[in-house]
Every structure is written in structure tokens, then in C-alpha cells.
Amino acid sequence: PFDVLIIGGGPAGAAAAIYTARKGIRTGIAAERFGGQVLDTMAIENFISVPHTEGPKLAAHLEQHVREYEVDIMNLQKAAKLVPSKVPGGLHEVVLENGASLKSRTVILSTGARWRQMNVPGEDQYKNKGVAYCPHCDGPLFKGKRVAVIGGGNSGVEAAIDLAGIVAHVTLIEYDSELRADAVLQRKLATLPNVRIVTSALTTEVHGDGEKVTGLSYKDRNSDAQHDVDLEGVFVQIGLVPNTEWLHGAVALTTRGEIEVDHRGETSQPGVFAAGDVTTVPYKQIVIAMGEGSKAGLSAFDYMIRTEPA
Numbered sequence: 001p002f003d004v005l006i007i008g009g010g011p012a013g014a015a016a017a018i019y020t021a022r023k024g025i026r027t028g029i030a031a032e033r034f035g036g037q038v039l040d041t042m043a044i045e046n047f048i049s050v051p052h053t054e055g056p057k058l059a060a061h062l063e064q065h066v067r068e069y070e071v072d073i074m075n076l077q078k079a080a081k082l083v084p085s086k087v088p089g090g091l092h093e094v095v096l097e098n099g100a101s102l103k104s105r106t107v108i109l110s111t112g113a114r115w116r117q118m119n120v121p122g123e124d125q126y127k128n129k130g131v132a133y134c135p136h137c138d139g140p141l142f143k144g145k146r147v148a149v150i151g152g153g154n155s156g157v158e159a160a161i162d163l164a165g166i167v168a169h170v171t172l173i174e175y176d177s178e179l180r181a182d183a184v185l186q187r188k189l190a191t192l193p194n195v196r197i198v199t200s201a202l203t204t205e206v207h208g209d210g211e212k213v214t215g216l217s218y219k220d221r222n223s224d225a226q227h228d229v230d231l232e233g234v235f236v237q238i239g240l241v242p243n244t245e246w247l248h249g250a251v252a253l254t255t256r257g258e259i260e261v262d263h264r265g266e267t268s269q270p271g272v273f274a275a276g277d278v279t280t281v282p283y284k285q286i287v288i289a290m291g292e293g294s295k296a297g298l299s300a301f302d303y304m305i306r307t308e309p310a
């Protein structure tokens, strides 16, 4: 059995693996896709101390760093089930989709999250070419330009407020007949001169010139009229979905599906830890996922030295 079994090979999982392997304990990492969301990213300009890098490059560095240590890397392996130990100090079991079963004294869950997409023509084609999902990451790339924010919930309205301070103009598009964000955010939004709010609107297409985004179309749900907006960026803010479908019943999740963790990164199951975008820890960012992964790694080690094997 492993001492530490990490599920997920993004920034959080890679950081956890490096921290535990450096303690000399037997570490395994199983990932559906080593690198995680970073593989889908182009420019990264907020990875502190590295002014500019690119997603695939950072993902390659993550793997290279993990490979400096004795870590059993199981790439292209999807976990299907977690069976936590019923006794303190006992072995936890992770069943993979291929039927294999892995046992470990501690487990670190770092399966990340995925942005919900609009699934309209042009969205995929112009991803990273004007279509963005993370205002903290890509906001500054649109300095002085025109953007739309899709979604009028808390994250959409927060994004619109944030972007309004950077870009020339923001069009906020909400499907419902009214915004769903907290009143305090809506009040703040209403004071901004360069934001236009459009409700009862369904985004139907992202337009581009083959290289980058040039606009979008939406349908007015009351009149069915089609409208076009010229702009350079589209921020999609219709939800970040944690990859926890396989964990229902195994550890405590919030109603949104995020894994509940304490300040040490421990879940509701002793010896099972979690880190990164999959948890309740706010602000889904690479540096934060790495810090949380390192913390979960150290917490797993601490658990090991304090808990008698059952």
C-alpha cells in the first residue's frame, strides 16, 4: 500500500506529491490528465515570481519536478470510488475506472474543477483567443477593450465589477429576467458608468475573424429579437463545477459539490485530505492550489506520524 495516494495531477496534486515524497514516504499519484486545467491555459501572468509563462510549459515543469522524486505516477487513470477506512489508522481504498484497487494510509483529493461552458458556436474555437473564464487571470489582457460577462450570479457580477476597472466597457448578459447576485454587489454594479446590463438574454454565438473574438449575438427572450454586440472579450461566468461526482457519500460535500476541508486540509474522514479547486477554499488559482496542495501533503505526513497503523 501507499503511505499517501494523491488523486488528481494538477497544481494541487503535484505540490502535494513533491511535499510528501520529500518526506521519504511512499507516494502515488493517479490522474486522469496530468497537468489539469493548466493544460487548457495559454498565458499565465500571475504565477508569482514567474512574470510570464504558458500553460503547457508550466504543466511540463510540474511533471518534471514531480519526477525528480520517487513518486509512482499513474497518468490517464480515472478514480471511480473512494472507500474510506472504517477504523482510525486503517487503509483507505480508491477504485479506478479500469477496476484496479489502490490502498493507502492517507489520501489527498485534488481532482480540481471545470468551468461550465455556454456550448454555443464560436466558444470552443475562440477559447484563449477572447473567450475567457477567469477574470483574475485574463482581465488585464483586455485593458482598454470591450468585453461581455455572461452570467448575472455572484461570480458574474463580481467579474463585471472587477473588469469595469480595467477594460473600456462591460456588457453583462443574464439569462433570467433579473440578476441573481447579492444585493450589495448589484448596488455596486449599478454605480459603474461603463457597464450595461442586459437581462432575459440568451447568448447564441461568439463571433470572430478566425484569429480572435470580434463580437457576440444574443436573443432577447421576450421578443425573440436577435442582437449583436461588437467586443473583444467574453468572460463566461455560469459556474465552476467541482470534480466530485465520484465522491458522493465518501466525504462531506457542500450543496455545490465542493469538498469541505478544515484549516489543515482535512476532510470529514480522518486521514483523507483535499486541496485546490475541488475544495471550499475560495479563489481558484494556481498559486493557491499549490499552497493548499503543499499544506495537504504536510498534513498527511503529520497524520502518518501520529496515527498507529490499524
Ligand code: FAD
Pocket: 007, 008, 009, 010, 011, 012, 013, 030, 031, 032, 033, 034, 035, 036, 037, 038, 040, 041, 042, 043, 044, 045, 046, 047, 077, 078, 079, 080, 110, 111, 112, 113, 115, 133, 134, 137, 138, 243, 246, 275, 276, 277, 278, 284, 285, 286, 287, 289
Ligand atoms: P486542476 O488543475 O483542475 O487538476 C485536477 C486534476 O485532477 C487533473 O489532473 C485531472 O485530470 C484530475 N482528475 C479529475 N477528476 C479525476 C478523477 N476522477 N480521477 C483521477 N483524476 C481526476 N489560474 C491562475 O492562477 N492563473 C491563470 O492565468 C489561470 N488561467 C486559467 C485559464 C483557464 C482557461 C482555466 C480553465 C483555468 C485557469 N486558471 C488560472 C485556474 C487554474 O488553472 C486552477 O485554479 C488550477 O489548475 C487548479 O489546480 P487543481 O490542481 O486544484 O485542479
